[in-house]
Amino acid sequence: MDGQxxxxxxxxxxxxxxxxxxSLLEKVRRQGKVWGDLAKKYGVENPDxxxxxxxxxxxxxxxxxxxxxxVLERRNEEDELSESLYQDVPYPERQLLALAHSxxxxxLIDEDELALRMKYVSKRLNSA
Amino acid sequence: xxxxxxPAPMVDEVSDFEVLEVAVRELAIEKGLFSAEDxxxxxxxxxxxxxxxxxxxxxxxxxxPEFKKLALEDGFTxxxxxxxxxxxxxxxxxxxDYCDLxxxxxxxxxxxxxxxxxxSCYPRPILGHSPEWYRTPNYRRRLVRxxxxxxxxxxxxxxxxxxxxxxxxxxxxxFMVMPMRPEGTEDWSEDQLAEIVTRDxxxxxxxxxxxxxxxDKRPVHKAANPVHGx
Numbered sequence: 620m621d622g623q624x625x626x627x628x629x630x631x632x633x634x635x636x637x638x639x640x641x642s643l644l645e646k647v648r649r650q651g652k653v654w655g656d657l658a659k660k661y662g663v664e665n666p667d668x669x670x671x672x673x674x675x676x677x678x679x680x681x682x683x684x685x686x687x688x689x690v691l692e693r694r695n696e697e698d699e700l701s702e703s704l705y706q707d708v709p710y711p712e713r714q715l716l717a718l719a720h721s722x723x724x725x726x727l728i729d730e731d732e733l734a735l736r737m738k739y740v741s742k743r744l745n746s747a
Numbered sequence: 748x749x750x751x752x753x754p755a756p757m758v759d760e761v762s763d764f765e766v767l768e769v770a771v772r773e774l775a776i777e778k779g780l781f782s783a784e785d786x787x788x789x790x791x792x793x794x795x796x797x798x799x800x801x802x803x804x805x806x807x808x809x810x811x812p813e814f815k816k817l818a819l820e821d822g823f824t825x826x827x828x829x830x831x832x833x834x835x836x837x838x839x840x841x842x843x844d845y846c847d848l849x850x851x852x853x854x855x856x857x858x859x860x861x862x863x864x865x866x867s868c869y870p871r872p873i874l875g876h877s878p879e880w881y882r883t884p885n886y887r888r889r890l891v892r893x894x895x896x897x898x899x900x901x902x903x904x905x906x907x908x909x910x911x912x913x914x915x916x917x918x919x920x921x922f923m924v925m926p927m928r929p930e931g932t933e934d935w936s937e938d939q940l941a942e943i944v945t946r947d948x949x950x951x952x953x954x955x956x957x958x959x960x961x962x963d964k965r966p967v968h969k970a971a972n973p974v975h976g977x
Contacts, residue, residue, distance in 0.1 A: 644767075646763075647763045647764065647767055650763055651762055651763035651764045651767075652760070652762045652763070652764075653762075653764065654762075654764070657758045657760060657762060658758065660758075660760075661756050661757065661758045661759065661760075662756040663755075663756050663757065663758055668762075668764070668765065669765075670764070670765050670768040670769070672790050672793050672794060673768055673769075673772060673786075673790060674768050675789075675790075675793055675876075676786050676787075676789035676790040676793055677768075677771060677772050677775060677781075677786065679789045679793075680775070680780070680781035680785050680786050680789050681775065681780060681781060683781060683785060683789075685780065685781070687775075687780040687781075690866075691865070691866055694866035694867060695865075695866065698866070698884060701884075702884070710879060710882075712764050715764055715767060715768055715771075716767075718771065719767060719771050722771065722775075727775070727778070727780060728771065728774045728775070728778070732774065733767075733770055733771070733774060736770040736773060736774055737763075737766050737767060737770045739770075740766045740769045740770045740773070741761065741763075741766045744761045744765070744766065744769070745761055
């Protein structure tokens with residue numbers, strides 16, 4: 620997470636982490652169907668996917684009392700990742716990818732265990 | 748009649764993003780980063796917030812000079828009168844919102860507009876969720892440099908003899924704008940006034956108008972010069 624300091628152009632000085640791609644998240648970026656496309660396909664008008672509130676709540680809960688991931692750090696990294704690795708991903712999918720990326724970078728979750736859990740969750744959500 | 752009971756369309760497909768969201772949340776709970784109960788309460792809080800308390804604060808201020816004085820001097824205390832306690836908006840602590848609400852009064856010579864150049868700080872307990880554009884680096888970078896240009900992109904032209912002040916939110920302070928009461932609203936009740944104080948008016952990218960409410964049907968204007976055949 621070492622990086623150079625830079626002025627963000629708005630007067631504040633940020634640290635600029637040098638993010639490297641995470642193969643699991645790369646796969647989701649490449650293969651995942653974004654809400655805009657799914658909504659169009661099914662004729663749904665909701666601007667946000669149903670999981671958006673859960674994502675926001677996860678971000679909030681992570682910055683609450685125990686503060687595993689401070690909100691300012693997460694938002695800075697989301698901005699940087701949104702302009703680099705995930706620049707072609709729409710919002711809020713890029714917010715989700717950035718959150719997972721930040722958590723993996725910090726060792727809060729492990730890439731392999733996340734991959735395994737995604738497998739289980741997918742099986743569960745797709746079961747009849 | 749049959750059509751009225753037709754179920755609304757739904758997305759009947761699980762995307763990798765949906766799976767990722769659930770997986771991240773479950774792992775975080777299992778590792779004790781937060782509890783399932785905490786998460787549920789945040790989600791309930793997120794569903795319940797909107798801009799109405801702030802609109803009520805502005806409407807009350809327009810009608811009651813004493814309350815207006817309080818709102819401008821002590822936004823925290825004034826918020827309590829519209830049902831918002833900044834010390835405990837969710838009922839279980841303040842994770843990312845802070846207790847110093849400053850209400851910025853627009854006057855005939857000063858127009859305020861709010862931004863967060865650092866990230867996307869926003870007075871959520873009283874104004875609800877921030878709009879997508881508020882989070883964009885584009886808005887955040889350009890508003891502080893060229894506020895009139897950015898405001899004009901929102902359809903708001905500020906006369907050159909009116910000073911534009913950009914207020915930058917930060918970790919300690921949250922801001923909202925108290926717009927000027929528009930003409931044509933004399934004798935209006937607090938409820939009527941609150942209806943025309945929309946979210947954008949309280950961010951400073953729009954002005955209230957007696958004919959425009961937050962829940963109005965969206966106007967559709969035909970193009971003046973339509974492309975041939977359309």
